[in-house]
Amino acid sequence: MHDATLRRTTNVEEEFPELARRPASMLNWTVLQRLNAGQWFLKTDPFWTASSLSPSDHREVQNQSICSLAELLELAKGNATLLLNLRDPPREHPYRGSFLNITLEALLRSGFPQHQVMWLPNRQRPFVRKVAPGFQQTSGSKEAATSLRRGHIQRLNLRYTQVSRQELRDYASWNLSVNLYTVNAPWLFSLLWCAGVPSVTSDNAHTLSQVPSPLWIMPPDEYCLMWVTADLISFIFITGIFVLQKWRLGGIRSYNPEQIMLSAAVRRTSRDVSIMKEKLIFSEISDGMEVSDELSVCSDNSYDMYANSATTSVDPRGIGSRAKTITDRSGR
Numbered sequence: 001m002h003d004a005t006l007r008r009t010t011n012v013e014e015e016f017p018e019l020a021r022r023p024a025s026m027l028n029w030t031v032l033q034r035l036n037a038g039q040w041f042l043k044t045d046p047f048w049t050a051s052s053l054s055p056s057d058h059r060e061v062q063n064q065s066i067c068s069l070a071e072l073l074e075l076a077k078g079n080a081t082l083l084l085n086l087r088d089p090p091r092e093h094p095y096r097g098s099f100l101n102i103t104l105e106a107l108l109r110s111g112f113p114q115h116q117v118m119w120l121p122n123r124q125r126p127f128v129r130k131v132a133p134g135f136q137q138t139s140g141s142k143e144a145a146t147s148l149r150r151g152h153i154q155r156l157n158l159r160y161t162q163v164s165r166q167e168l169r170d171y172a173s174w175n176l177s178v179n180l181y182t183v184n185a186p187w188l189f190s191l192l193w194c195a196g197v198p199s200v201t202s203d204n205a206h207t208l209s210q211v212p213s214p215l216w217i218m219p220p221d222e223y224c225l226m227w228v229t230a231d232l233i234s235f236i237f238i239t240g241i242f243v244l245q246k247w248r249l250g251g252i253r254s255y256n257p258e259q260i261m262l263s264a265a266v267r268r269t270s271r272d273v274s275i276m277k278e279k280l281i282f283s284e285i286s287d288g289m290e291v292s293d294e295l296s297v298c299s300d301n302s303y304d305m306y307a308n309s310a311t312t313s314v315d316p317r318g319i320g321s322r323a324k325t326i327t328d329r330s331g332r
Helices: 029-033 038-044 057-063 069-076 099-110 125-131 145-150 165-173 186-196 220-248 256-314 316-330
Strands: 082-084 117-119 136-139 155-159 177-180
Touching: 069 082, 069 099, 082 256, 099 125, 125 136, 145 165, 165 177
Parallel strands: 082 117, 117 136, 136 155, 155 177
Antiparallel strands: none
8 A cells, every 4th residue: 555545545535535635644543444445456456357256255355444564464474575665654643753663563563474574664774673683674775785785784675677687696796685666567577587586576466476487488408409500590591592693603704804804895896897887788778779760760761762763763754843742752
């Protein structure tokens, strides 16, 4: 119960609307016992577990009230670890100066194993170490390992984003245990497990308790075998590509720079010769066409001359008139 008030997790607004906005520590135990803390759990279902409850468990949760510290300690006895993070009461609280002593008395009176208690409050640490030497003195801030050891700190309680793997190793070398919060996802739990984190704080303990080992974990022998196999497959694939490329380019001869220059010159000369041949052929064709035209003209002239000669020989008396007629018809 980390909220400053009880509005979110209880029905205090329905039972005591005038006390709904007051700090939770200012409500006496008589009022707290009358509040219902189970209906909120069933309504919001924060851990997606309400549907898995049996009818009898559902009725029990629906009528659940706020448990006292003594009831919590009795419930946590066994293999559980108790992380105590106490909020200082307001100044007007009647037990502001003695709430630590009252909490210590309740812990010691319950018989809860001291080595299972992580004590976070910084106030009166020397007194707490004297009264309960078995408590695990825990710091909520990240500091140098030497400073923590001087303060007799045994554990750290940090957010999982506040610490690196190297810092985890450094703290471990100083015999400092690290607890990280709030870890709810199995993959994150597995990652921190592999990083060497001793413990985590979770709102999803019912799911994480079903993870017997880190997810995606691989033994060293299998890891080496996987990498060797991947390397061999890559080597065979790349070698095959080179062999195929060499086979495809096998018919192409190699040239040195001088041969390449000579080949270019030969290709250029051959191209020039081809162009010259084409020009010569076209010029010969053009000349042939001109000669044909001239021969055609000459043939026409010869025919005209022959016609004139033939006409004159037939009628010698009408040379002038007949020649004139043929000349007019031929257009000359």
